[in-house]
Amino acid sequence: MNIQWYPGHMAKTKREIKENLKLVDVVIELLDARIPLSSRNPDLDEIIAGKEKVVLLNKADLANDAITRQWIEYYKEIGIEAMAIDSISGKGLNKIYAICKEAAREKIERIEKKGIIGRPLRAMVTGIPNVGKSSFINKIGGKSTARTGDKPGVTRSKQWIKVNKDFELQDTPGVLWPKFDDNKVAQRLAFTRAIKDEILDIEELAYFFVKYIQETNPSILKDRYNVDLDMEDPYETMINIGRKRGCVVSGGGVDTIRVSNLILDEFRTGKLGRISLETPEVINDLGE
Structure with a gap:
């Protein structure tokens, strides 16, 4: 992404x-x-x-x-x-x-x-x-x-x-910089909505957010949504969350846009809990 x-x-x-x-x-x-x-x-x-x-x-x-x-x-x-x-x-x-x-x-x-x-x-x-x-x-x-x-x-x-x-x-107006050299930085900015959702693929963004949370603190998702997590495929976890939260369309399929927005909104508003995506150790990871 x-x-x-x-x-x-x-x-x-x-x-x-x-x-x-x-x-x-x-x-x-x-x-x-x-x-x-x-x-x-x-x-x-x-x-x-x-x-x-x-x-x-x-x-x-x-x-x-x-x-x-x-x-x-x-x-x-x-x-x-x-x-x-x-x-x-x-x-x-x-x-x-x-x-x-x-x-x-x-x-x-x-x-x-x-x-x-x-x-x-x-x-x-x-x-x-x-x-x-x-x-x-x-x-x-x-x-x-x-x-x-x-x-x-x-x-x-x-x-x-x-x-x-x-x-x-x-x-002063908010200002970014011309090029994101590290895609992890760009993703974290997008997770917090520092980058407009309108220019992003919201399903892909939610996928990477779920993937990150599953890798770092999976209990956040399990406790909030009471669903089974697919540790191999974050997309399946999103589908499970969608079914649990009633994000379905006619025929029983899951509205992936709706569940993607739901997950990101609940992170942004604190409903998923108090989550920090970076510790000072990440400075070394990003080459600072």
């Missing part, structure tokens, strides 16, 4: 991020806590070179807590402040200003030595599509300042959001 997706507006977004860096003190990079490596844009490090960065592991409510803590420790070890948040419930958002201020401490001190006191801390919010940036902006801003939607590509223009008199955020 070869997946590539890079709409033209994303190249424009990258240029705008680079141009606007001079306006901010720190960059906030939102990652999906379920796939912290795959949801990290490798182009961003080059674009923001020299600018302090804070990593927020969003959608932490959908990820395995223990594995999320491993990722936070990993970032700590490489000198980057990181924390878990949930932009829907607001968990962790009250600590964002403090962590950003600490990351930008040296720049703030330089500014204050010039006699500039009381200027708001300015942060740029970046991330891939559907990582939850708009929900984050809305929640921390205290009102619907940015459009949201459970699909990539909702945010189309940069916005400034005043959190309070001491803290301002610049929103």
